[in-house]
Amino acid sequence: MAQNKSGYTRLENPPEFSAVNPPPPYNAGVPVVVRPAPPTASGNPMYGQGGSGYPQHPYPTAAPHFTEAYQVDKPGHSDPPPEYENKQFIGSGLDNEAVRRLFIRKVFSVLSLQLAVTCGFVAVFTFEPHVKLFVMQNAWTYWVGYVVFLVPYVVILCCGEFRRTHPWNLVSLSILTLAMSYMVGVISSFYDTDIxxxxIGVTVLVCFTVIVFSLQTRYDFTSCYGVLFVCFIVVLFFGILCIFLYNRILDLIYASLGALIFTCFLAVDTQLLLGNKTLSLSPEEHVFAALNLYLDIIQIFLYILRIFGKSRG
Known part of the structure; x- marks a missing residue:
């Protein structure tokens, strides 16, 4: 390398550029960022066709045994991007929000059908005197309904793969709903129609208020799930104690605590649908989510019914 009179530097042996050893691109000082791709990406210009699985250097050097591996594709003739490059956009925020909204609509649609069936059973057992008489004379049918309810409930609760398998998850949920509706109807038949x-009116008002508040508030009820579970265990043992020490006041306290606990559970289970809290449900768990909300509402109704029945004496 020598310097001439004009002050420019002249290369004695200038480098030779070819298709194998192309010149570096001129980008006005902007750094070239190469996005890495998986080793199995076929058709990617950053990878050779020989299946070596290692990315090429942006400026490869000439090598006799790597001549075919470093061929540069012509502009406009490269293969379309592989599928893995599009998968990174599937989990974007907009898509997640759309999936979550569809999940919420699906859960509340299933819940509405369940509550409609249960209200139909309650209406029949409440307003039809012949059905009331049959239930009072055949109380064993309640325990049969309880067994029919318990089997699909345990299956849905314990078998995660089963409750996500269509249509068996919906079949199990339908059997469970019919059995629970029958049991609620049997219990309702022992109370007066006005009670x-x-x-029903108080339950609708309470549940609607709790669900709307849980969907709108920023307070995270799911973080209190452990505390609520402990409170539920305490109320459960208190209810067992009330069986042996029967007292009207104790029974009213037990029914009030039960209604309060399951109202809080309804708020927690509602926020499990949102997906932006400490705990959340997968969009595939629409059957499990509908079951939780349904059982919460049924328990609230039964405890409120018990409160009104005991208060009237």
Missing amino acids: VMMA
């Missing part, structure tokens, strides 16, 4: 109607 049942008042319990």
